[in-house]
Amino acid sequence: MRYVSLALQYRVPIILGLTLIISAMLVPGYVSATTLSLGLDRAATIGLIAIGLTVLLIAGQIDLSAGSVFALAGIVSIMLQPQLGILPAAAAGVVVGMVAGAINGALVVGLKVHSLVLTLATMLIFRSIAHWITDSQPVTGTDIMFSLALAQIYLDVFTVRSALFVAFILLLHFWLTRTIPGRNVFAVGSNAVAAEESGIASGRILFFGFVFAGTLAGLAGVLQSLVTNTGSPVFGSTLIVTVIAAVVVGGTRIEGGKGSALGTLGGVLTIGALTVAMEFQSVPAYVQQVVSGFILILLVVLDRTVSTRRKATASRPSLVQGNPIKQGGSA
Amino acid sequence: MIGKRNLLYVAAAAMLASTGLAQAKTVCYVNAADSHAYATPANEALQERAKELKIEILSLSQDFDVQKGTEQLNTCVARGVDGIILWPLDPQAYIPGLARAQQAEIPAILINSPMGEEAKPFVTSFTGPDVYEEGEMAADALNEALGGEGSVVIIAGQAGNGTTIGRVGGFEDRLKEIGSGIKVLDTVNADFDQQKALVVSRDLITRFGDELDGVYANDDTMARGFIDAWKEANPSKPTPPIVGINGQKDAFESIRTGEMHATIVQSPVEDGRLAIETMARILDGEEVKDRLPIPLTVVTKENVESVEPAF
């Protein structure tokens, strides 16, 4: 029994380990430095957005607009290249992401509306702007050599993007676990009323959570556009689903108050490893969908099982707290 | 550290060797989607022909997501395949990936859709139909049906999608080129979806009424949507000349009954086969042309009985 609960507790590393072991056994040529660098690079785009979303989910919010911000920031970073040069244009793209995040944050905090609905709306708005300014045509950058340089693999493993992703996730881990603002995010996410009462400015934390998420989605979009030398209004249209799945697989609760940066790293790597393994075997996309959907459901159900177990001895109200809707209802 | 890494390489090399890579060539096929009316038969034809040619196919599906495809190109390069067949969904975004393939001395060809001029140095050949050319042929067909003048609407696919851009661009450019008097009243996006086309068509019919002399739909499903909307609004009036693309079975039926003027047939089977055959020739060291088209046939009432529908 103890092993079961231990296994449940460490389900993210276990599932990642299982994925890697099974892939290594079934997929010829899987175990190599190239696969690792490839998997990391594939995971980086999802991963950068996932970093922002992890913070938001812990704070009890969600951002559906990340895919649109991703496209918009990339477009801006390409369109401004002739005027500003590559690096300033890239910075402008990241700023666009930041502004988009600030708009999301200001609206959610200011209007006091649910972020699910609000970011659904801004998802439409940002995507429309992306189509608008490009006239629905992809735009091309000025220097393809820069794109090639950016995709260079260093130390046999890292590309610029994947190095950034790993660095950021470690920073996030430190921030969430070792700093007071980081811990406050958890407090806001698990019980906003109590957090407010104990003097935490939950509104400000939420606002900056959205700014952070927007900035990272923007950064991911800019990197994607630089690597492909293209900004396209259709980029990232299905991205957010994968990102949410990766974060949740990593054990972060969509209800808020619970989650970790390393968990997200695990989730992102699991999805990345799985995708690369299945692609190496020519597994059709729809089968890949079924597999990842199944893993998502499995891990979330396991997550519920863990929390029910732990809370089995606790009082009734704490059981109630586990559920988002109940929590909203009892406030 | 270095020793460990070398060990990994050795292990990887051993595994690669044990799969029999030495005898059979492996070709990476980055396709548009696995489940799609046109793409699926094209994929199947390609796979089947590859088996006959004793070529291993590593099939990756973009699922209509350009970003996924650009990353899949890296997978292909990392796998050290012998050749790459890419189904581009964007005229530019794959160029860096193709450049990396070239650095790794992996020949690449495009299937089904072309890319921009800048991509030319990085691909050996482009096989298949040309969506731009299809747009041009549709323009000719509609121009002929309307006698060179009138007002039409374009029901386009997804905004920003490579096929949409080509098919709309080719149509508009061709009208200009031949100095046609046809005026495009409006271009609306219906995302290659019959229901969306039905809804926008209802509105277009209400909006333009008798002004509407003809319709160009980016594919036959959307043409179908327009026909249904027209029948709702004007049950007794015949439809204006409608030109679609793809050559679906039900479009052939509509041409027979006169509901549609023309469609353009491209065979997914030939599309898939030509790509892998071209790749096989490249792998054998042959020179191939940089453009290998598959036949495109304009189907009207005259030849509808003699042409096979595409799917």
Place this chain on the structure above:
Amino acid sequence: MTEGVVDIARMKPGDRFTRGSKVVDALSKAGLLIAILAVILYGSIANAAFFSTGNFLNVLTSMSIVGIVVVGMTFVLVVGGLADLSVPATIACGAILSLGLQPMIGPVPSFMVAVALAGAIGLLNGVLVGYFGVNPIIATLGVGTIGLGIVQAAVGGVIVYGTNPASAELVKGRLFGIPVVAIIFAAIAILGHIILSRSFWGRWTLATGGNYSAAEASAVPVRAVKAGAFVITGLAAGISGGLLGLTLQSARPLVGTGYEFSAITAVVVGGVSIIGGFGSVPRAIAGLVFVQLLTNVMVLEGVRTPVQGFVLGALIVCAVGMDAALRKRGGA
């Protein structure tokens, strides 16, 4: 998720009950009606073709298919289930099976089987959400992904065509000048309205969404009620998909893409609270009517597709913002 955390943080206990207060209710209802009238007025002035029976019938027919999903989605939001993102999968299931099984078992049984299977997918969502306590976003996302994957694997790339033209004629036809799909939509909407506002199930749904633990304490079978909302949406999306397949006489696996967001948009614009516990079918349908009329006017006026998306997004922001503002004033 602590939805509208800030919202909750600022609210004192008891506020929630004023949300349904008559004044606020009337105000927000009137707001939407005024908005609908404004669109009609603008449309009539701007475009001669707008104010005609033909055009209104068009709007009615176009909104019926998504409208049926809206009825189901209302239950999900009211019960506090956030949203059902598996709608594209259930619609595809409805459309493909109701056409694909026709040669084997005939049109009517095909339709029944299709709807039943869609309902079963809804039940799976419901069990995960209601009984396992999985967050609805994740549960429906996962189930939807799996469902669509299976549908695609089963169908391959084939377009499924209908083989029974009579059934198509029936669905596309008119009864007393009213399109049949619109009549079916109206019947489902009325049924949904009666269940939600007049039956014990509706009371339970509102209670569960309003205050889960209080409802549980007063012996409401909260888990079943919550699961039920997803079953209802599954069935509704199945019917909607079946009708879609029959009208189009062809179906593809991705036929239902985007319907989940259209339905959520309509429900939210109608002022149904995403936190649960408040809302009605007529409100959601008013939201749908508004969105559809606005889109219709925009297309008639030749507004470009991206701009339409922009307007729709801005509209949602306004609707939820206004709703929040009204609620706050009502509570004060």
